[in-house]
Structures are given as C-alpha cells and as structure tokens.
Amino acid sequence: xxxxxxxxxxxxxxxxxxxxxxxxxxxxxxxxxxxxxxxxxxxxxxxxxxxxxxxxxxxxxxxxxxxxxxxxxxxxxxxxxxxxxxxxxxxxxxxxxxxxxxxxxxxxxxxxxxxxxxxxxxxxxxxxxxxxxxxxxxxxxxxxxxxxxxxxxxxxxxxxxxxxxxxxxxxxxxxxxxxxxxxxxxxxxxxxxxxxxxxxxxxxxxxxxxxxxxxxxxxxxxxxxxxxxxxxxxxxxxxxxxxxxxxxxxxxxxxxxxxxxxxxxxxxxxxxxxxxxxxxxxxxxxxxxxxxxxxxxxxxxxxxxxxxxxxxxxxxxxxxxxxxxxxxxxxxxxxxxxxxxxxxxxxxxxxxxxxxxxxxxxxxxxxxxxxxxxxxxxxxxxxxxxxxxxxxxxxxxxxxxxxxxxxxxxxxxxxxxxxxxxxxxxxxxxxxxxxxxxxxxxxxxxxxxxxxxxxxxxxxxxxxxxxxxxxxxxxxxxxxxxxxxxxxxxxxxxxxxxxxxxxxxxxxxxxxxxxxxxxxxxxxxxxxxxxxxxx
Numbered sequence: 001x002x003x004x005x006x007x008x009x010x011x012x013x014x015x016x017x018x019x020x021x022x023x024x025x026x027x028x029x030x031x032x033x034x035x036x037x038x039x040x041x042x043x044x045x046x047x048x049x050x051x052x053x054x055x056x057x058x059x060x061x062x063x064x065x066x067x068x069x070x071x072x073x074x075x076x077x078x079x080x081x082x083x084x085x086x087x088x089x090x091x092x093x094x095x096x097x098x099x100x101x102x103x104x105x106x107x108x109x110x111x112x113x114x115x116x117x118x119x120x121x122x123x124x125x126x127x128x129x130x131x132x133x134x135x136x137x138x139x140x141x142x143x144x145x146x147x148x149x150x151x152x153x154x155x156x157x158x159x160x161x162x163x164x165x166x167x168x169x170x171x172x173x174x175x176x177x178x179x180x181x182x183x184x185x186x187x188x189x190x191x192x193x194x195x196x197x198x199x200x201x202x203x204x205x206x207x208x209x210x211x212x213x214x215x216x217x218x219x220x221x222x223x224x225x226x227x228x229x230x231x232x233x234x235x236x237x238x239x240x241x242x243x244x245x246x247x248x249x250x251x252x253x254x255x256x257x258x259x260x261x262x263x264x265x266x267x268x269x270x271x272x273x274x275x276x277x278x279x280x281x282x283x284x285x286x287x288x289x290x291x292x293x294x295x296x297x298x299x300x301x302x303x304x305x306x307x308x309x310x311x312x313x314x315x316x317x318x319x320x321x322x323x324x325x326x327x328x329x330x331x332x333x334x335x336x337x338x339x340x341x342x343x344x345x346x347x348x349x350x351x352x353x354x355x356x357x358x359x360x361x362x363x364x365x366x367x368x369x370x371x372x373x374x375x376x377x378x379x380x381x382x383x384x385x386x387x388x389x390x391x392x393x394x395x396x397x398x399x400x401x402x403x404x405x406x407x408x409x410x411x412x413x414x415x416x417x418x419x420x421x422x423x424x425x426x427x428x429x430x431x432x433x434x435x436x437x438x439x440x441x442x443x444x445x446x447x448x449x450x451x452x453x454x455x456x457x458x459x460x461x462x463x464x465x466x467x468x469x470x471x472x473x474x475x476x477x478x479x480x481x482x483x484x485x486x487x488x489x490x491x492x493x494x495x496x497x498x499x500x501x502x503x504x505x506x507x508x509x510x511x512x513x514x515x516x517x518x519x520x521x522x523x524x525x526x527x528x529x530x531x532x533x534x535x
Contacts, residue, residue: 079121097123107158109188134174148241156302172233220257228291235286243271277507278308281487461514463505474501
C-alpha cells in the first residue's frame with residue numbers, strides 16, 4: 001500500500017508540473033516529427049569530418065566521422081536541434097559527455113571531446129560499429145546460459161569501474177550496451193547518470209528517469225538511488241538474455257512500474273526449462289524488491305556469476321519463442337510556438353488539475369486493486385509441462401528474427417508463443433520391436449537387432465522447505481528466508497488432499513550443493529527442510 005501511495009503522489013506531481021508548464025509557456029503545443037540533421041560533409045571543430053549517419057534517437061543522432069588530427073574514425077553524437085530551447089536537455093547532454101569522459105575502461109564507450117559549433121552541440125566518442133545487445137536479442141532470441149553470463153560479467157566490470165568513481169548509470173538496458181567485433185561489450189549513454197554525492201534539481205529524489213521495463217522499485221517511486229539500482233536493472237537484462245523477454249510488461253508504463261514494486265519475479269524456467277538452478281537463484285537475488293536484499297556491489301554480482309559458470313549445467317531442452325508484437329509509433333518532439341495563452345485557458349487548466357486528482361484516485365482504488373489481486377508476493381508460476389508444450393507447437397518453424405519483426409523496445413508483448421517443434425534424434429529414439437519371424441528392412445530374419453544406447457534423463461535436487469495449506473504462511477516463510485539472504489519462492493500444487501503451497505529454496509544439479517542449501521535453511525529455523533530428487 002505504501003508503494004502505491006508513493007507512486008500515486010509522484011503521478012500527481014508530474015501532472016501538476018505538466019499543467020504549470022502549459023500555463024506559463026507561450027502559445028500552444030504543436031507536434032513535429034523528429035528531423036535528422038543533414039550535416040554530412042561538414043567539419044566540426046576544425047578536425048572532425050562528418051561521413052555518414054549511424055543511427056538516431058529521441059535526443060540525438062550519431063554519425064561516423066574522421067578525426068583528421070589523429071587520423072582515426074570516431075563517432076559523433078549531435079544533439080537534436082529541436083531540444084536546444086530546453087536548458088535541462090542541453091545540461092543533460094553536456095553532463096553525459098563530462099561523466100563518460102572521466103572513464104577509461106574496456107567495458108565503457110570512451111568519450112574524447114565535446115563542442116558547440118553553428119548551434120550544434122556534439123560529443124566525440126569511440127566508434128563502435130557493432131550491434132547493441134538489444135539488437136542481438138531481437139536477432140537471436142534467448143542466448144545460451146554460458147554466453148549470457150559471460151556478457152553480464154563484462155557489464156559488471158564496467159559498472160564496478162563507474163561505481164568506483166561514484167557514478168550511478170540509472171538506465172542500464174540492452175540498447176545501452178554495445179558489442180564490438182571481438183566480443184567485447186561496452187556500456188554507453190550516461191545521459192541520466194549522476195554522482196552518488198550530488199543532488200541537482202535534475203536528479204533529485206522524486207524525479208523518475210530511465211526505461212520503465214528496467215526500473216528498480218525505488219527508481220519507479222522516484223526515491224533516492226544507490227549502486228544496487230544499477231544491479232537490479234542488470235538483473236532484468238540477464239533475465240531477458242536467457243528467456244528472450246522482460247519479467248514485467250504491460251500496456252501502460254504505470255502498470256509496469258507497479259509490477260516492479262509488488263509482483264514476484266516470474267520463474268525464468270517457465271520460459272526456458274533448461275536454465276540451471278544456480279543461475280535462477282542469482283536472478284532472484286538481483287531482482288529483490290529491497291536494495292539491501294540484492295547484491296551490494298558489481299564485484300559481488302560477478303563473483304556469483306563466476307560460480308554459476310563453473311557449476312554443471314544442462315543443455316537447452318526446447319527453443320523459446322516470444323511471439324510477434326505490434327509496431328511502435330515513431331517518437332515525436334514538442335515545440336512550443338505562438339501567442340501568450342488567454343485567461344480562459346489558464347482557468348480551464350486550473351480546473352483540469354482537480355480532475356486529474358479525482359481520476360487518479362479512482363484508478364488506484366478501483367482498477368489498481370483488481371489488477372494487484374493476482375499474483376501474490378513471492379508466488380512463482382511453475383513451468384509448463386514439456387508434454388503440454390509439445391502438443392501446442394506450430395507445424396512450421398521460422399527464425400527468431402521473423403517472429404519478432406516489428407518488435408520495438410517500448411512495446412513488448414507479454415505472452416510467449418509455444419516452443420517450436422524439436423527435431424527427432426535417431427540416436428535417442430527407442431528401437432521399435434519387430435516380429436520374431438521377420439527382420440527389419442535390409443536385415444536377415446533371425447538376425448539380432450542391435451540396441452542403441454539411451455541417454456539417461458537429467459536429475460535435479462530440489463530443496464523443499466515446507467508445505468503450507470495457507471498461502472499467507474508460505475508467503476511469510478519466503479520473506480523470512482529472503483531477509484536472511486536465502487533465495488526462496490513458493491508455488492501452488494494441487495492434489496487429492498486439496499491445494500498446498502510448496503516453499504522451495506532452489507533446484508540444483510549437484511546433490512552436495514542441494515544438501516548444503518538445505519543445511520543453511522535448517523540453520524535458519526526450518527528443521528523440516530529436505531532434499532527431493534527429481535528426474
């Protein structure tokens with residue numbers, strides 16, 4: 001309830017500020033599509049020759065350029081001219097260059113220079129012509145666990161360097177991570193980062209900046225942030241890398257923020273059954289609601305990933321399919337032109353503010369309550385049985401890129417398509433029995449048919465803490481274990497005796513690791529904990 005009140009107050013503050021800006025600014029707002037600045041062939045700073053466009057965003061466009069002084073190719077980021085009239089946008093652009101310019105690290109895109117010429121604000125950066133991590137996910141879908149861990153470990157190194165200099169990035173997401181040709185991954189876009197000790201009017205508590213799918217809970221509320229906020233966002237990136245989708249999604253940004261605040265993390269094995277239990281535990285801890293329950297440093301996060309990388313893992317069982325999503329609308333910028341607003345307009349806006357208050361109150365006390373009834377905190381949806389998944393597969397197999405064509409970062413679909421069909425491996429198929437007086441094709445009658453070896457089914461060991469008839473007791477047990485640093489979740493199980501809620505402290509490939517976890521749980525006050533073998 002407290003989180004809802006905080007978020008509701010933030011929304012009221014945002015609406016109030018927007019109304020005041022409409023009242024005090026001259027004229028009425030007219031929308032203009034974003035325009036790419038034509039500067040090819042232009043020379044900036046007497047040394048940087050613009051060659052061609054590399055990409056564009058809502059705030060800036062990026063060009064490939066030639067530094068004639070050092071005879072090297074660079075990237076030049078030029079601020080959108082339509083944003084020049086907004087002083088905060090200019091300060092944010094300059095702050096990004098100054099912040100990134102402090103770093104020299106292989107996992108951070110280096111910034112070399114900044115300038116302003118002919119009303120063009122620009123920064124000169126290291127040229128990275130590879131794709132973003134977001135492009136890689138769209139192209140390939142879920143990555144193998146080892147590859148995903150290797151990528152996130154590199155980002156941990158970059159964040160550790162930034163945090164060492166007192167910088168919180170605040171917008172870690174796949175599209176702000178770039179890949180080089182040699183497999184190095186680099187963090188970019190420090191535009192909304194800030195010094196941990198600083199508190200300017202652009203980054204003070206109560207201001208929400210970042211990408212809502214990768215928000216930390218405290219970021220969604222506009223609260224004060226620390227380094228663990230970046231690690232939460234990186235945990236979202238890790239979840240997306242191994243499942244192909246973000247854990248929390250909805251049609252409205254407010255609904256996504258509420259899920260970060262109150263909904264449990266969906267079990268990643270519900271979308272990728274082959275994920276090792278150790279990696280799932282890392283994801284759960286990185287995405288803890290409370291900052292103190294997460295990893296407290298990027299180095300600690302990386303160390304946990306290294307341990308998971310050395311643990312035995314199983315191969316992927318089924319390809320994962322996220323499904324198609326609708327095409328997102330192109331972004332637009334707002335330019336204010338015209339005459340001073342009339343008195344009637346001022347009075348009309350003063351009447352709209354109370355209306356927003358009433359509508360917001362109704363939304364959070366009617367629609368919000370219904371939306372948050374399910375699922376309960378700490379509950380995890382068990383993965384779909386493999387047999388049921390195979391019954392629902394589509395006959396035709398397509399590539400991940402074809403199925404996700406039109407997917408945009410700000411408009412992700414919440415549901416995952418059924419897995420694609422699995423090709424049969426003749427080495428693993430049981431041999432059909434033949435009549436005694438007949439031999440199979442190409443074999444003499446009476447000749448004994450060779451039996452092909454069958455690969456044994458993988459075995460896992462789940463740590464069962466307890467079973468509860470009351471869901472509230474299971475939830476309390478999970479919270480108690482999480483507060484003691486032990487990852488846990490519960491799931492619903494139906495049987496002849498009725499519905500019970502099973503609290504699990506993780507699933508392991510190694511029996512010794514499972515026994516060690518069980519011992520930790522018993523020492524935490526749950527003596528009935530036992531290890532269950534599953535195959």
